[in-house]
Amino acid sequence: MIRYRIELPQPASHQFHITLTVPQPAEAQVLSLPVWIPGSYLVREFARHLHSLQAEQGGQPCEIVWRDKASWTVHCRGRGALTLRYQAHALDPSVRAAWLDAQRGFFNASSLCLRVHGREAEAHALQLGPLPRGWQVATAMRPAAGQGESPRRFEAADYDELLDHPFELGPFWSGGFRAQGVPHRFVVSGAPPGFDGERLLAMTQQICEAQIAFWHAETDARGRRRVKKPPFEHYVFMLHASDEGYGGLEHRASTALACGRRDLPRRALVDVEGAPGAGGPSEGLTQLLGLISHEYFHTWNVKRLKPAPYVAYDYAREQPTELLWFFEGFTSYYDDLFLVRAGLIDEASYLKGLARTINQVLATPGRQISSVAQASLDAWIKYYRPDENTVNATVSYYTKGALVALALDLTLRREGRGTLDTLMRRLWVATGCGTADPGREGALDEALLRRELAAVAGRSMDAELDAWVHGRGELPLPSLLGSVGLGWSEDAPTPAQRLGARLSESGGQLKLASVLRGGAAAAAGLAPGDELLAVDGWRLGKAEDLALYGAFHGPRRLLAARDRRLLELQLDASGPVQSSVKLSPRTDAPDEARARREAWLGGGDRPR
Incomplete structure (x- = not known):
């Protein structure tokens, strides 16, 4: 040994x-x-x-x-x-x-x-x-x-x-619970005084129960439902709380997590962090629960059901795959969805998070340059090494992949032949993961995914995958969300959206972190790192000053600084821009659309 x-x-x-x-x-x-x-x-x-x-x-x-x-x-x-x-x-x-x-x-x-x-x-x-x-x-x-x-x-x-x-x-805090009969341990290091460990255990247990049932529930010939054991004998969550940490990494029977201490549930704030009638968990706690849900879902989707190249790891060099849009993106789709299905957040909170994901993709010009399949391949040199131009050159396979999953799920439900839930379980079985061997891994490639998707849909969905995964066009989300009775509206654009840039403010200085392709800032000749000094003679110090001093009302004289030099530029930020999307239930939605939304958010496998 x-x-x-x-x-x-x-x-x-x-x-x-x-x-x-x-x-x-x-x-x-x-x-x-x-x-x-x-x-x-x-x-x-x-x-x-x-x-x-x-x-x-x-x-x-x-x-x-x-x-x-x-x-x-x-x-x-x-x-x-x-x-x-x-x-x-x-x-x-x-x-x-x-x-x-x-x-x-x-x-x-x-x-x-x-x-x-x-x-x-x-x-x-x-x-x-x-x-x-x-x-x-x-x-x-x-x-x-x-x-x-x-x-x-x-x-x-x-x-x-x-x-x-x-x-x-x-010397960490430790607690435990059982989910579908399987022991789970949760340890937390760095927790502050007042940390409510029992509440974290209860919330995590709801997530685990829901996900094990998702993958392993079955109904016998008499209509009796039972849940089979998951492919692990025990599971360990390892969470480190620091001042501003965040992240997670999945493993076959555990996950390592990091969060900010302020995001942990606290006994002193239980009345505003999810007590009955208190409006649900805070945004920080919801983010932590989504992270827990994400990494736990990976226990199935990437640790057992995995890209074909990862059945044998090559630890000496990069090992690219085009399928990160599926393994990370679909997991990102399901992470918050399980929070609403497990009863931890309400529909309004879920839709707010979904709109945030949509807005992140819409604010990324790189989606028109790189397909999400190409972004998966480029992860080794782009996603994990972001710079000021990353937003223009690629798109996140997490967020865009999650929206591809949403589009597929709502398409299947609208057509009434199946759901994405059905597809995931079919892939689990088709790759051999559903055998009695708990260590069995299944190799997935896109050809198998397309075959199983066609079986669920009752037709080929190659055209959709070609366009949504390998193409660079927009996803048909407004109409698909409308099919479940959701309205799509836009807020007034922010100063950064008007300018076509990502801004940073510090000590009275307003700087450009990124300049978005095709925006007003790019047309004016601005570059990342430039400091915005004045508009038509008015001194700038905050993003809100751009609107205050008329920067978005026709052509304006802009004074900027780059490498200690002053630049006099012409800025025209008066044209139409992409603003933030809001999602909300439509009061005039037909009953069929409402029933479809209820089945989708509730985990119903019957598409209606």
């Missing part, structure tokens, strides 16, 4: 100390550290944090030869056990890497555990060294046999599984 020992002798130094033991190594044993972590599509070069690598056999040093940025060759003598010792700097607060200080430890094995080439399919063991007084351990990795209630030794069937179980270490 490949064995790792993880020690933290001085947590305040931010250094994990790792000992790796390889029995019967190869004569020229290659080792490497992954350059990316599944679920986050960017080469992150974790090896840059590794240092002080040493190797020995039987107490004698072995030669280590650097191969490339993330791999080494150790020249061994005979088949005696090879021992490697090294350290890894850990001060990344995200969910993707590793962190260690005097208050908390966290790591993904992809940041600490060298891969032993040729031995990836063997069992791997991980042992934690002594921990500071009062520290606990949370992970979904299987404890080794023969330990008590606080295990420190764990085992994984292979290297892939080792990398799919993050660890949370520290």
Whole structure:
């Protein structure tokens, strides 16, 4: 068995100390550290944090030869056990890497555990060294046999599984519940006084119950409904609360989450954060619940049902797929939808969030340049490396993919042959994920998706996928939302929308963060980073000053600054622009449309 020992002798130094033991190594044993972590599509070069690598056999040093940025060759003598010792700097607060200080430890094995080439399919063991007084351990990795209630030794069937179980270490809050009979644990580090853990557990349980039933409910010949067990024996949520954190990363039986402390439910504010009749959770708590829902849905959609290339991960380089619009976008569609289906938010809150997603896409000129399929391929170099021109060059496969899912779902429901819910469950079965083997993974490609979608729709939907996924036109959302009795209206445009830019305000300075393709700012010759100084002689300091001093009433003289130089430009921001969309139920909607909306938001699989 490949064995790792993880020690933290001085947590305040931010250094994990790792000992790796390889029995019967190869004569020229290659080792490497992954350059990316599944679920986050960017080469992150974790090896840059590794240092002080040493190797020995039987107490004698072995030669280590650097191969490339993330791999080494150790020249061994005979088949005696090879021992490697090294350290890894850990001060990344995200969910993707590793962190260690005097208050908390966290790591993904992809940041600490060298891969032993040729031995990836063997069992791997991980042992934690002594921990500071009062520290606990949370992970979904299987404890080794023969330990008590606080295990420190764990085992994984292979290297892939080792990398799919993050660890949370520290004096965290911990609670649990059962969803459809399966134990779930929730740990929270960094929670403030007054944190209402029981409320977070209850809300999360509702999400988990609804999602397990979504994937595994079935009705027998007598019409009796039962829910089968999900493809995991237990599940762990690991949430770190900081001042302004946010993010999540899915794993096969756990998820690592980050949120702002202000977003957690608090006992002192229970009367305004979801108590009966109090109007539902706050925006921050709703965002956190949506994140929990998103990462939990990934347990099925990307961890088991996955893109064909990811059935075998290549940890040494980029591994692109065109299907992130499905795996991330469809998951983004369902995350908030499950909040309303689970009764955690009302219809008005859901429609507000849906309108926000629509507006994010409409405010992205890059949607007319890049298809959402191309954006999936480009994720490795564009989505995770945004700059001032990203908004003009590409579109988010999260938001645009969610709208593609919405368009498909409402089309299926309008035509009365099926729903997107039906499609998701068909794909689960068609890829083999629905077998009795809980570890079974299913490879999905677009050809299979198209076949199953046609089976649900009763016709080919290739034209829609060609246009919505591989094309760059607009989605027919106004008419589709109208089919469920929703009205589409627009607010008055904001100053930034009028200008065709993204603005930043600081210390009385008004600057351009981005200049949108085709907007008034671009036509005037403005560039990202420019400071807007005056309009027709009136000094500017805030975005609202643009309207106050008449910037949107015909051609105006604009004074700007770039690289300490003054620029005199002509600005004409009086033309029509894309403003923000609002969604609301139509009072004159026919009964059929209202019934269709009720089935959609309520999780009814009958399209009506």
